[in-house]
Structures are given as structure tokens and as C-alpha cells.
Amino acid sequence: MAVTAPAPLATRERTKRRRRLRDIAVGWSFILPNFAGFALLTLVPMAGAFVLAFMEWDSFTPPEWVGLDNFERMLGDPTFWIALGNTAYYAIGHIPLTMAASLGLALLLNRRLRGLGFFRTAMFFPYVTSLVAVAVVWNMLFNPTAGPINQALEFFGVADPPGWTSSSAWAMPAVIITSVWRDMGYYMVLYLTGLQAIPTEYHEAAEVDGANAWQRFWNVTIPSLRPTTFFVLVMITISSFKVFDLIVVMTDGGPGRATTVLSQLIYRQGIIENRFGYSSAIALVLFVIVLAFTAAQFTLQKRKEL
Amino acid sequence: MKRTITAAAATVALAGLVLTGCSGQAAPAEEEGPVTLTVSVWNYDQTPEFKALFEAFEAENPDITIEPVDILADDYAEKLTTMLSGGDTTDVLTMKNVTDYSRYANRGQLLDVTDTVNAMDTDKIAGLDPYQVDDVYYAVPYRQDFWLLYYNKGLFDAAGLDYPDHITWDEYADLAAKLTDDAANPKVYGSYQHTWRSVTQATAAAQTDGDLLSGDYGFMDDQYELFLGLQQSGSALDYATAKSQQISYRTMFETGQAAMMPMGSWYIAGIKAAIDGGTSTVDWGVAPLPQVESGEDTVTFGSPTAFAINTKSAHQAAAKKFLEFAAGEEGAKAIAAIGVVPAYGSDAVAEAFTALPTDDLSVTTFNEPKTVALEMPVSENTSDISTILDEEHDLIMVGEASVGDGIGAMDDRVTSEVLG
Numbered sequence: 120m121a122v123t124a125p126a127p128l129a130t131r132e133r134t135k136r137r138r139r140l141r142d143i144a145v146g147w148s149f150i151l152p153n154f155a156g157f158a159l160l161t162l163v164p165m166a167g168a169f170v171l172a173f174m175e176w177d178s179f180t181p182p183e184w185v186g187l188d189n190f191e192r193m194l195g196d197p198t199f200w201i202a203l204g205n206t207a208y209y210a211i212g213h214i215p216l217t218m219a220a221s222l223g224l225a226l227l228l229n230r231r232l233r234g235l236g237f238f239r240t241a242m243f244f245p246y247v248t249s250l251v252a253v254a255v256v257w258n259m260l261f262n263p264t265a266g267p268i269n270q271a272l273e274f275f276g277v278a279d280p281p282g283w284t285s286s287s288a289w290a291m292p293a294v295i296i297t298s299v300w301r302d303m304g305y306y307m308v309l310y311l312t313g314l315q316a317i318p319t320e321y322h323e324a325a326e327v328d329g330a331n332a333w334q335r336f337w338n339v340t341i342p343s344l345r346p347t348t349f350f351v352l353v354m355i356t357i358s359s360f361k362v363f364d365l366i367v368v369m370t371d372g373g374p375g376r377a378t379t380v381l382s383q384l385i386y387r388q389g390i391i392e393n394r395f396g397y398s399s400a401i402a403l404v405l406f407v408i409v410l411a412f413t414a415a416q417f418t419l420q421k422r423k424e425l
Numbered sequence: 426m427k428r429t430i431t432a433a434a435a436t437v438a439l440a441g442l443v444l445t446g447c448s449g450q451a452a453p454a455e456e457e458g459p460v461t462l463t464v465s466v467w468n469y470d471q472t473p474e475f476k477a478l479f480e481a482f483e484a485e486n487p488d489i490t491i492e493p494v495d496i497l498a499d500d501y502a503e504k505l506t507t508m509l510s511g512g513d514t515t516d517v518l519t520m521k522n523v524t525d526y527s528r529y530a531n532r533g534q535l536l537d538v539t540d541t542v543n544a545m546d547t548d549k550i551a552g553l554d555p556y557q558v559d560d561v562y563y564a565v566p567y568r569q570d571f572w573l574l575y576y577n578k579g580l581f582d583a584a585g586l587d588y589p590d591h592i593t594w595d596e597y598a599d600l601a602a603k604l605t606d607d608a609a610n611p612k613v614y615g616s617y618q619h620t621w622r623s624v625t626q627a628t629a630a631a632q633t634d635g636d637l638l639s640g641d642y643g644f645m646d647d648q649y650e651l652f653l654g655l656q657q658s659g660s661a662l663d664y665a666t667a668k669s670q671q672i673s674y675r676t677m678f679e680t681g682q683a684a685m686m687p688m689g690s691w692y693i694a695g696i697k698a699a700i701d702g703g704t705s706t707v708d709w710g711v712a713p714l715p716q717v718e719s720g721e722d723t724v725t726f727g728s729p730t731a732f733a734i735n736t737k738s739a740h741q742a743a744a745k746k747f748l749e750f751a752a753g754e755e756g757a758k759a760i761a762a763i764g765v766v767p768a769y770g771s772d773a774v775a776e777a778f779t780a781l782p783t784d785d786l787s788v789t790t791f792n793e794p795k796t797v798a799l800e801m802p803v804s805e806n807t808s809d810i811s812t813i814l815d816e817e818h819d820l821i822m823v824g825e826a827s828v829g830d831g832i833g834a835m836d837d838r839v840t841s842e843v844l845g
Contacts (some may be wrong), residue, residue: 284667
């Protein structure tokens with residue numbers, strides 16, 4: 120049995136480096152299909168849009184550099200401020216309500232229960248239902264004169280029930296209620312997985328120590344759920360600021376401008392009015408807002424972990 | 426070596442770009458033999474006028490085959506804009522409205538067809554004026570819709586009322602009150618005003634000489650008061666319900682839930698199709714749009730639809746032939762036969778228009794001389810002003826702004842946000 124002589128140091132170095140390179144190449148080849156698609160279809164257009172924000176372009180004539188004109192115009196555009204306010208309104212309503220509703224559902228359905236699978240599926244259903252169908256049905260429920268919601272309110276003695284989507288004051292709450300209903304099933308699933316990852320020993324230990332159900336929820340469940348809560352919060356925040364489809368099919372921004380949101384304004388100014396520069400500038404502002412909120416959430420989360 | 430090839434390839438590519446860029450401008454030589462002409466259309470299956478026109482044209486020009494480029498009606502303007510900015514070569518472009526037309530024309534995307542238009546019998550083509558841009562025509566209208574009053578003869582007969590022959594808006598309101606039947610199930614409303622702002626705003630502009638682009642909208646006052654009064658008294662379905670439930674005006678009229686309804690002439694073909702198809706049994710007629718004062722000539726509003734030619738078209742001679750046919754008498758007869766109102770008017774065309782009820786009032790309504798104002802005037806601000814007028818219309822009609830406040834908001838916003 121021949122003993123192989125140890126390879127000279129240089130060769131060994133080279134093999135090591137080659138192996139490392141190969142590992143890197145293999146790694147890249149795994150993410151390449153996804154990354155190439157992302158770069159081509161998202162990153163490049165996004166970078167293009169950032170540049171466009173400082174230009175004027177109608178998609179026919181060559182773009183023209185206008186510096187900060189688009190942003191100046193934004194400052195003086197009342198519709199932009201209304202849309203910004205409406206977007207914030209939607210986010211402030213949608214984020215906490217959806218989190219509370221989905222956590223509540225998850226707690227409710229995280230126990231042994233007859234027909235558990237059915238209830239979990241039922242709660243997830245709104246999320247996979249066509250949004251247009253959702254909007255039509257909720258609009259019927261919200262019908263100011265003959266809708267079941269207002270009939271129920273009248274039955275319970277509300278003399279002057281709200282006009283919902285036909286009233287400036289109630290259109291946004293109506294949209295928020297619909298969106299919470301639609302999204303809660305999805306986030307419930309996330310919370311369920313989070314709940315099931317909590318070791319039962321924690322609860323048992325707390326019980327032995329004499330903690331009641333509320334104390335266990337507050338001191339065991341909530342802290343253990345923190346990673347899930349953080350993830351859910353970031354996802355809902357981003358989706359809230361980007362809300363578009365539900366508003367378009369339910370109210371189309373109306374009545375008047377009562378539910379016009381930023382993403383709708385981006386669409387209107389860009390695709391309909393062919394002001395791609397101005398539209399990109401609004402998109403840039405929306406991007407910065409979402410980025411700032413997400414970054415703030417990450418920072419807070421890190422601080423809590425320390 | 427390698428570098429030379431790359432450079433050569435780049436040169437060829439660049440030359441190709443430059444050449445294609447130029448070829449759009451120069452008129453290509455007319456080719457021999459069969460030609461396939463592409464025409465942009467919307468909802469081809471539900472818009473029978475296109476098929477009728479194309480078939481009539483092909484029958485007369487066996488050498489030319491027409492291939493529709495079908496686009497969803499709701500996205501038509503955006504889709505066409507995107508196509509054109511991408512250098513699309515579709516030969517004939519249907520101009521859905523005059524505002525979009527003026528955008529394309531001003532951007533140099535449409536071929537000058539002044540010669541073709543001048544060779545036609547222009548006196549007989551209604552709605553031609555808006556297409557003239559600096560003495561040049563870039564399109565020619567083939568249909569001209571105008572607004573009239575649809576009414577349900579059965580409901581009038583049951584109430585023992587005379588048909589609405591050249592009535593005023595005040596008489597309209599009286600009739601609406603008398604025709605409303607709360608006891609019926611579903612309730613019968615004396616009138617139905619659809620949610621579009623034109624029902625109020627374009628009517629007022631046409632009949633009081635108002636200008637929808639002016640930033641001064643006091644002329645809409647009476648029309649708003651009238652329509653709001655109708656919905657408050659229950660003689661019309663309220664706007665909030667109609668809008669939030671996305672009520673179809675066709676359902677309101679075809680199921681007998683509305684006795685009178687101002688609507689565009691395109692609906693004539695729609696009712697006919699519904700009755701032929703057995704989905705409606707409504708006994709209907711048309712009358713002139715109600716007026717402010719009685720005894721005057723009928724003033725209404727409407728908008729033409731036109732065909733234009735893409736500057737990048739490779740079949741410009743054939744495309745011109747199509748324009749001439751579609752906007753002329755033969756094309757007019759082909760679309761009149763299916764109940765669509767052509768821009769070209771003549772006795773032969775009127776005779777081909779068989780979808781109309783045959784009673785005297787309907788026939789008079791159709792053939793009497795009338796002033797048809799353009800639904801929305803054209804300027805570079807049309808689209809922005811239109812958005813504002815839509816938003817404030819919404820607030821007035823749901824009752825959140827009084828007529829005075831709503832009109833004041835229109836004045837302020839159009840003046841400061843658009844004109845200022």
C-alpha cells in the first residue's frame with residue numbers, strides 16, 4: 120500500500136482556491152435564475168424609474184432633464200397631499216386591525232377542535248378569492264339603502280347608518296374593513312406556525328408557577344411570537360402603503376378624492392396622463408416612505424433583541 | 426478580427442435603426458397583389474359595427490383582407506398609446522374619442538389624410554370639425570353618436586300620459602314624478618340619470634352655451650338642481666346606490682325599472698340586440714333630449730368616432746381606401762343596418778337604419794335638424810379638467826357638497842390646478 124506523498128504547499132493552496140471558486144460558482148448558479156429575472160424585470164426598471172423622476176417624459180418624445188421640477192410640482196399638487204393622507208389613513212387602520220384579527224383567529228384555531236381543518240380553510244378562503252368578486256360582494260353588503268349591513272344597523276337602533284362607499288367619511292373605513300377581512304386569513308396562517316413553534320414547556324412552567332391564562336398569553340405567547348409578529352408587521356406595512364387593487368375595484372378613489380391613494384395617483388399620472396416623470400417622482404417618494412418605515416422597524420427589532 | 430466584426434454588426438444595427446426610422450416618413454411604393462390591412466378595434470365580439478364594416482369593405486375590395494387587432498375597450502387608449510410609442514405598425518387606428526385623437530395627431534403619429542377627406546362629400550359627414558388640426562385632417566369620422574331620450578311606451582300608456590314629444594326639462598321632472606310607482610316590485614322610477622358626469626354637465630354645456638374647459642361652471646347650476654331634485658323626491662334612483670352598486674343603465678331600462686332615460690344613440694343597437702335575443706320585452710321609443718325652453722331647435726351633445734392611419738403603416742394607399750369607404754355612404758349603410766349611427770347622412774342611410782322604432786316621434790327625433798355639441802371640447806388640458814369635473818360631480822351627486830359649493834370647487838380647482 121503506497122502512501123501518497125503530501126502534495127506540495129502551492130498545489131494544495133491552488134486546489135483549495137479552486138474548490139472555493141467552485142463553491143461560489145455553484146452558489147451563484149443556484150440563485151442566478153431568480154436573480155437574473157429580478158435584475159432584468161425589477162432592478163433595471165426601478166433604477167430607470169429613479170432617473171425618470173428627474174425628467175419629463177411622455178413616452179414619445181425623448182426624455183428631458185428637468186431636475187427637481189417634478190418634486191416641486193408635487194409639493195404644490197393638492198391631490199398628492201390628499202393621496203398621501205389617504206394612504207397613511209389606510210395604513211393606520213389596516214395594519215393594527217389586520218394584526219389583531221389574524222392573531223385572534225390564530226389563537227382561536229390553535230386548539231383541538233372538531234372540524235379544525237374546515238375552519239382554517241374557511242378563514243384562508245378570502246385571501247384566494249378573486250379580488251373583483253370580493254369588491255362586488257362587499258359593495259352589495261355596504262349598499263347604503265338596501266344593504267344587509269345598514270339593515271342590521273337599523274335593526275339595532277342606529278337611526279342614520281353611514282353611507283359607506285358613497286360617503287367621503289365612511290368610504291375609507293369600508294375599504295379597511297374589507298381589506299382586513301381579506302388579509303386576515305393569510306396572516307393567521309403565519310401566526311399559527313409561530314404559535315405552534317412555542318414549546319409547550321413554557322406554558323406548563325408558567326402554569327406551575329400559578330400564571331393565569333391572560334398572564335400566560337401576555338408573558339409567554341406574545342414574547343415568543345416576536346419574530347413572527349415582526350415579519351407580519353413588515354409585510355403588512357409594505358402591502359398597506361402599496362394598496363391599489365382593492366381601492367380601484369371598490370371605490371376607484373371616490374367619492375371625490377376620499378379614497379385616492381398614492382399608488383393610484385402613480386398609475387393615473389403615468390399610464391393615463393403619460394407623465395412618466397411626475398409619476399416616477401411620486402413612486403420614488405412612496406418608495407422612500409416604505410423604505411424608511413421598514414428600516415425603522417428593523418432597527419427597533421434589533422434594539423429589542425439586544 | 427473579433428473587434429471588427431462587433432463594430433460592423435453595430436454599424437449594421439444602427440443603420441437598420443436609422444433606416445426604419447426614416448421609412449415611417451416616406452410613403453412606400455404601392456405593392457401589387459393582395460394586401461392585409463390591420464385595424465385596431467375594441468371588444469370586437471361585442472362591437473358588431475366593426476365586423477359589418479370590414480365585411481362590406483372586403484366584399485367590395487377582394488384584394489384587401491382586414492385583420493382586426495382586438496383590444497379591451499376599458500384599456501383601449503392606454504394600450505394604443507403603448508403600442509404607438511413602441512413603433513407598432515398597425516395600419517388603421519380607430520380613434521375612440523377626440524381627446525385621444527388630438528394627442529396622437531399632435532405627436533405626429535397619424536398620417537395627413539386631408540386629400541382623402543376633401544375628395545369626399547364633406548357636407549354630409551357630421552362631426553368632422555373636431556378632427557381639423559391647423560387646417561389638416563388626420564382622421565375621418567365614421568360614426569356620430571348623439572344623446573336622446575329613451576322612454577318606455579308601456580309605462581306611459583299605463584299612466585295615461587302623452588309620449589315626451591319635444592319636452593322641456595321642467596316637463597321631464599313632472600312626467601318623472603307621475604311615472605314613478607313605489608308600489609311596483611321592483612320599484613318603477615320615472616327617470617334614470619346614469620352616473621356619468623356628461624349626463625348633467627355636457628347637457629348643460631350644450632344647451633346653455635357653456636364651456637367645459639373654461640373654469641367657470643355656473644351654467645351647470647339648473648341641471649344639477651333638477652337631477653338632484655329628482656333623486657331626492659324618489660323619481661330617480663339615487664346616485665349613491667347607482668354608483669356603489671355599479672348599476673347598469675341597460676338593466677334599468679330593459680327591465681322597465683325606468684320610464685325615461687337620457688342616453689347616447691349607441692344604445693339603439695343595444696336595445697335591439699336585447700329584444701332580438703329575448704332578454705328584454707321593453708316597448709320603447711326615442712324622443713329628442715329635453716330642452717331648457719320649448720319651441721327651439723333641438724340642441725344635444727355627442728361624440729364622433731373616427732378612423733386614422735398610422736404614419737408607420739406599410740399599406741397607406743389601401744388604408745386610405747378603407748377610410749374613404751368607412752366614412753362614405755357604403756360604410757354608413759353597413760353600420761346603419763345594425764343600428765349604429767353613422768357620421769355620413771343621406772336618405773339611403775336613413776332607410777338602412779332599421780333598428781329604430783317606426784313611430785313618427787322616433788323617426789322625427791332621428792332625422793330632424795339638430796345641433797350636436799361636442800361632448801368634451803379638446804385641448805391639452807381636457808384630461809386633467811375631466812378628472813376634476815368627475816370628482817366634484819361625485820360629491821355633488823352623493824349630496825356631500827351643495828350644488829353651489831361643488832361648482833365653486835370645480836371653478837377653483839380647474840383655475841388653480843390646471844389653467845393657472
